Structures are given as C-alpha cells and as structure tokens.
Amino acid sequence: MVLTARTRRGFLTGRSSDDPGGIFPSGGIFPPGATETSVRSCSGCGACVDACPTKIISIRAGVPVVDFLQGECTFCGQCAERCPESVFPAGIAGGFAHYAAISDGCLANNYVDCQACRDSCPAGAIRFWPRLGGPFVPELDAHACTGCGACIAVCPADAIAMKPRRREAGHV
Known part of the structure; x- marks a missing residue:
C-alpha cells in the first residue's frame, strides 16, 4: 500500500x-x-x-x-x-470518549524546548513543570482533557495520540 x-x-x-x-x-x-x-x-x-x-x-x-x-x-x-439520522445524541456533546496522551517522542521530553500543545489546549489540560537542567516537561490531566484534538495538529514531533477512556466496571 x-x-x-x-x-x-x-x-x-x-x-x-x-x-x-x-x-x-x-x-x-x-x-x-x-x-x-x-x-x-x-x-x-x-x-x-x-x-x-x-x-x-x-x-x-x-x-x-x-x-x-x-x-x-x-x-x-x-x-x-x-444530521438527519440518529447518529448523535440529543444536546451538544462536551467531550469525546478519548483523551490525549503524550508519548516519549515529545520534544520537551527529549530536552528540546517546545510548549505548542499547552498553548493550543483550550481546556488547559496540558501543563509544563520545571526540570533541573533542561526545559519544562509536559503533564496531561486526562480528566480535564476534552479530547478536542487541538494539541495534535500543532505538535511538531507527532507525539500526541488519542487513547480511549476506560471506565471501571462499577461505572458501566
């Protein structure tokens, strides 16, 4: 292919x-x-x-x-x-059934200063924390992430992917 x-x-x-x-x-x-x-x-x-x-x-x-x-x-x-069919639920959805996950390929994790994902996140789910001897490192709050995908297109390293939210058996 x-x-x-x-x-x-x-x-x-x-x-x-x-x-x-x-x-x-x-x-x-x-x-x-x-x-x-x-x-x-x-x-x-x-x-x-x-x-x-x-x-x-x-x-x-x-x-x-x-x-x-x-x-x-x-x-x-x-x-x-x-939509003329019943593909979407009634009302406006506030999030997706997935969240963003930052991989090890992230530039900031590899000592290259980049905070593009944080700057583009409308939910403020991505924060950067100081690291001794290097640029700040990303931390993503999966609960705050709406899964909107704003961080994906701006990532120069293609290091962000979506992961499905897994619900515990008691919440199903």
Whole structure:
C-alpha cells in the first residue's frame, strides 16, 4: 500500500491525511457524541461534513470520522444539528470518549524546548513543570482533557495520540 502524503507532516511521518490513526474498532475517531453503535444508523449523506466549521469530519467507509491533523473540534454541535439520522445524541456533546496522551517522542521530553500543545489546549489540560537542567516537561490531566484534538495538529514531533477512556466496571 502506498501512502500519499497531502501535507508536509504526512510526508515526514509517512502517514496519509486520509488515515486519522483511529483508536476504535472501526478504525476511526467518531465525531463528538457519536458511538460505535450510533454510527450504524448513518446513511453517509455527509451533512455533518458540510456543517463542520473546522472541516475535521469526513465520511470513511460510510461513517463519519474525525481527523485531528486537520484541526480541532470546538464542540459547536453543528454536526449533530444537521444530521438527519440518529447518529448523535440529543444536546451538544462536551467531550469525546478519548483523551490525549503524550508519548516519549515529545520534544520537551527529549530536552528540546517546545510548549505548542499547552498553548493550543483550550481546556488547559496540558501543563509544563520545571526540570533541573533542561526545559519544562509536559503533564496531561486526562480528566480535564476534552479530547478536542487541538494539541495534535500543532505538535511538531507527532507525539500526541488519542487513547480511549476506560471506565471501571462499577461505572458501566
């Protein structure tokens, strides 16, 4: 399989912008509020794609998926408003079923000063703490993270990925 890189980051990382690097069984990250079960009722009409002001939603394999390499989700709810099926829950979703995770490839973890993710995080979930003899290191508060993806597109090292939130058996 040959990947076609549409962006400079895609070329450098070897990842196509068509591949959002999904974390769910279907291979993609669903728009806010949509679930593996609810997307089964999606007809693939693309109304949510047209409604998204940040243009991060696309239809892949007949279902809506989000590509955070294109931008962030602002939780505006326009995708849900325009959807003619019951893919999205009633009301505006305030977060995703995932959170951001910073890998060891982070520039700051490797003694290169960078705080791009912190600067772009609207929830303030990423903080940087001082380190003796080097630049500040990142710490992500998974509970404060809404999963909006604002940190992904700005990361020059492609060191941030989404991880599904796991609920304890008692909370299911």
